[in-house]
Amino acid sequence: MSELQSRQRYALCVEYDGSAYNGWQIQPHAPSIQQALNEAISVVANEQVECTGAGRTDTGVHAAGQIVHFDSSGQRSLRSWLLGVNSNLPPDIAVIWVRPVSSEFHARFSAISRTYRYVILNRPVRSALERNRAWWVHAPLDLERMQAAANFLIGEHDFSAFRAASCQSHSAVRQMAELSVSRSGQNIIIYCRANAFLHHMVRNIVGSLVRVGKAEEKPEWMSYLLKAADRRVSGMTAPAAGLTLMEIGYPPGAFGAQPYTGNELRDT
Numbered sequence: 090m091s092e093l094q095s096r097q098r099y100a101l102c103v104e105y106d107g108s109a110y111n112g113w114q115i116q117p118h119a120p121s122i123q124q125a126l127n128e129a130i131s132v133v134a135n136e137q138v139e140c141t142g143a144g145r146t147d148t149g150v151h152a153a154g155q156i157v158h159f160d161s162s163g164q165r166s167l168r169s170w171l172l173g174v175n176s177n178l179p180p181d182i183a184v185i186w187v188r189p190v191s192s193e194f195h196a197r198f199s200a201i202s203r204t205y206r207y208v209i210l211n212r213p214v215r216s217a218l219e220r221n222r223a224w225w226v227h228a229p230l231d232l233e234r235m236q237a238a239a240n241f242l243i244g245e246h247d248f249s250a251f252r253a254a255s256c257q258s259h260s261a262v263r264q265m266a267e268l269s270v271s272r273s274g275q276n277i278i279i280y281c282r283a284n285a286f287l288h289h290m291v292r293n294i295v296g297s298l299v300r301v302g303k304a305e306e307k308p309e310w311m312s313y314l315l316k317a318a319d320r321r322v323s324g325m326t327a328p329a330a331g332l333t334l335m336e337i338g339y340p341p342g343a344f345g346a347q348p349y350t351g352n353e354l355r356d357t
Contacts (some may be wrong), residue, residue: 095162096161096162097160097161097162097189098158098159098160098189098190098191099159099160099161099170099188099189099190100156100157100158100187100188100189100190100194100196101126101140101156101157101159101174101184101185101186101187102154102155102156102157102184102185102186102187102348103122103126103142103152103155103156103157103182103183103185104151104154104155104185105122105151105152105155105182105183106151106181106182106221107122107147107148107149107150107152107329108149108181108221108330110122110125110148110149112145112148112149112150113142113145113146113155114145115127122142122146122152122155122182123140123142125178125179126140126174126178126182127139127140128177129174129177129178130159130174132173132177133165133169133170133173133174133177134161134162134163134165135163136161136163138159138160138161139159140157141157141158141159141195141196141197142156142157142196143155143156143157143196143197143200143203143337144197144203144334144337146332146334147288147289147329148329149328149329150332150333150334151222151332151333151334152333152334152335153334153335153336154185154204154335154336155337156196156200158190158194158195158196160192167187167188167189168349168351170187170349171184171186171187171349171350171351172351174187185350186348186349186350186351187348187349188344188345188346188347188348188349189345189346190344190345190346191345194343194344196337199339199340199343200285200337200339201284201338201339201340202266202282202283202284202337203282203283203284203285203286203334203336203337203338204267204281204282204334204335204336204337204338205280205281205282205286205291205332205333205334205335206278206279206280206332206333206335207224207278207279207281207291207292207327207331207332207333208222208223208224208276208278208279208331208333209223209224209225209226209276209277209278209295209299209327209331210223210224210225210226210275210276211226211227211230211272211275211276211277212225212227212275213227214227215227220330221330222330222331223276223330223331224295224327224330224331226299229303230277230299230302230303231301231302231304232270232271232272232302234301234302234304234308235270235277235298235299235301235302236269236270237301237308238297238298238301238306238308238309238310239268239269239270239279239294239298239311240268240308241308241309241312241315242265242268242294242311242315243265243266243267243268244264244265245262245263245264245265246262246263246265246315247261247262247315247318248261248263248265248287248290248315249261249318249319249320250293250315250317250318250319250320250322250323251287251289251290251293251294251297251314251320251323252287252288252289252290252293252320253288253289253293253320253326254320256287256288256289257288261287261318263284263286264283264284265282265283266282266283267280267281267282268282268294270298277302279295279298280335281294282338289326291332292326292327292328292329292332293320293323293324293325293326293327295324295327295331296323296324296325296326296327297310297311297314297323297324298311298324299324299325300324
């Protein structure tokens, strides 16, 4: 009992470039973000630690705000956790902040929303620099048409038309709070925020929006897809490279203490 009482739960915010990994979840014979974090945290904790993430990103998908929790009996300062874990991680994974949390906090099940960003490079020629961070679409895309189509998906719907065949979720009903389409230079930026997402849901939505942007379908086609609830009639699955998990939303007070970000090391 005393050993259980001495264990502390911590939350981490993690960013990563997913290009070299087979997604978040541990795989038997392939590198994963979760495995790299487990190993780095275990070194600092001096014990075997297994972390839990808020979102199971796929192969090649990135994150700017993945939230992770783990339990440890290791007595370390927040500074030691932050700097120690980062020093044991590969260059394409970094912990942004760390904070102690209640044992009731759960990175996945306590979350009330997820926000993803998808980037489309919309220009005639491909990019060498953004090949792992954006989907290159050379044909001109009409943003007004894409946003009009996106508006049909706002609210609570059955998103069966946008779920992967391998999706294991019991229900395809999700609450889409935001689906915006904007342009920044040569990039088209799509933000999706919902209570939760189905497997490949964002990428399948993006693939359908691109068909509308190319004028291959009318914006009203998205309404038809919702009613059809059939993945076979919607657009292609957009490449993983353009997708980034940006933020995980939690109820007010879910974290408790302020995070340790390393800024405390700066001279004031």
